[in-house]
Amino acid sequence: MTAPHHVLLTSSQLGQVLQAARKARKLSQSTLASRIGLSQSRVSHLELNAQDLSVAQLLAWSSALGLELTLGPRGGATPASTEAAW
Structure with a gap:
């Protein structure tokens, strides 16, 4: 079963998704x-105030929960390749 992809437009949505992913994996804060x-208190704070997450924290958090971050144009299709074309 594939987990759903989430389109996030606000930091509060990010906090909700991170919290739900943690709980789905039955991990405590x-x-x-x-x-x-x-x-633990910082994790609690960041779940409620995701705008305070650093990029490094977000990437570590995502990795710990088995999540990946994907960026692209709004309304765009998922890229076929994960290789960056710089």
Whole structure:
């Protein structure tokens, strides 16, 4: 079964998705925090205030939950390749 992809337009949506993904994997805030090098209170704060996440924290958090980040034009199709064409 494939997990749904989420289109995020606000930081509060990001926090909700991260929290739901953590709970779906049956991880406590403390367990996640230890995996990504943060305190439990910081994880709690960031789930409610995702605008305070650094890019490095977001990438570590995503990795710990088995998520990936994809950026693209709004309303665009999912790219066929993950290789960057710089």
